[in-house]
Amino acid sequence: MNQLFDRLQNELKKKNINLSYQRLKVLEYLTQNQCHPTVEQIYTDLEKEISTLSKTTVYNTLKKMVSEGLVRIITIEDNETRYDINTHDHGHFKCEICKNIFDFDINMDLVLTKGLERFKILDRNVYFKGICPGCLSNSK
Amino acid sequence: MNQLFDRLQNELKKKNINLSYQRLKVLEYLTQNQCHPTVEQIYTDLEKEISTLSKTTVYNTLKKMVSEGLVRIITIEDNETRYDINTHDHGHFKCEICKNIFDFDINMDLVLTKGLERFKILDRNVYFKGICPGCLSNSK
DNA sequence: ATCTATCGTGTAATAATTACAAAGTTGTAA
DNA sequence: TTACAACTTTGTAATTATTACACGATAGAT
Incomplete structure (x- = not known):
């Protein structure tokens, strides 16, 4: 497969x-x-x-x-x-209208982590919410 | 107060x-x-x-x-x-051992959003998981 | 003082998840 | 092949978080 x-x-x-x-x-x-x-x-x-x-x-x-x-x-x-099942680092965007979730690329290393120097980071998550292009154009 | x-x-x-x-x-x-x-x-x-x-x-x-x-x-x-109640943008770190949640500063604008140009972003969230300094030193 | 809209309370309902026990399946070693 | 042990699947029951709802309480406006 x-x-x-x-x-x-x-x-x-x-x-x-x-x-x-x-x-x-x-x-x-x-x-x-x-x-x-x-x-x-x-x-x-x-x-x-x-x-x-x-x-x-x-x-x-x-x-x-x-x-x-x-x-x-x-x-x-x-x-x-x-x-x-996609375990490589990426962000998620959830559209608040159609509820779909979109992946987007993200460079986690660029996410500054001031104050976390002494923490052991095992897992990084980024998610945004908002309105996707499709729903944006529908609402016009 | x-x-x-x-x-x-x-x-x-x-x-x-x-x-x-x-x-x-x-x-x-x-x-x-x-x-x-x-x-x-x-x-x-x-x-x-x-x-x-x-x-x-x-x-x-x-x-x-x-x-x-x-x-x-x-x-x-x-x-x-x-x-x-703290609504200014900040990240969250959850310790997987003591379960406490720590805030950390983050500059959301620096989070690159390649691929989201046409999305309307209303809410940004970043959270990490791992082990906090206290639990790290306890486990030594 | 009365009216009306809002708020708080308790109970019942719903939904997601987990616990558990019984039955089924697989791999291994005699 | 058989026997055994370990692991899987399944269905039901229990648990937990959250919401729905109805009724009594409260506060502000007139």
Whole structure:
């Protein structure tokens, strides 16, 4: 399949994680839908294909992948946890009208961290909110 | 009382929001406890003083203040909404060991936003996770 | 003093997530 | 192949945070 997916499979093998059918499907879904889906979205879509799928399995799989560093949690809104398989540093922009989330490049090293010299930084997150070009032009 | 608090009172007057005793206490709490408390923390502490306080009131007050721009929601962990009365741009660092949240200065204008030229940015958030100096030295 | 709009309170409802136990699956070693 | 142990999946029940709602209380305007 695609590059990202091969890489994931390798990493899983290295970490001795079985790639069960359900896990495969969740990872495949995240790979093909890099729109930062919620558990609900993942479950609803996959359940069409795997009728026996349990939502708990989706939660379990995601928790595992997050703890292994293959998937990243995106927390923008307090009431919805989203998941992102693209773990390289990038920012997120959430449109307050259409609710879509857009990725954007960011150089985290340029983010000045005055006052954090003695802190050990393990994870950096940047997210903006506003209105996307599409919704901007619609509202004119 | 202090400057920030006077400013809040003025802004409320301008916006025609009554400063009821409960609202006053919530704002006072946020002013004196700039540790980004959760609703639970605010409620538990204030309830000692105001025995009739309802958690719904805390939620209502915070929602009102957020919508008026006097208080800002901090979303770092997906399962806990935190509130911050300090609305000038700054970053947040959450220690993964002691769970405390530290503020740090940040110049948002320096955060390069390649690819966002046509987006209208209304809100910028930066948060890091890692280990704070105190927990670092404890673990040695 | 009365009216009206706003506010606070408690309970019930909703939604997201986790805990748990039982059943199923896989890999390994005899 | 069989047996065993470890791991997965599943469904249900429990937990937690948040919201909805209805009713009583309050404050300001007339």
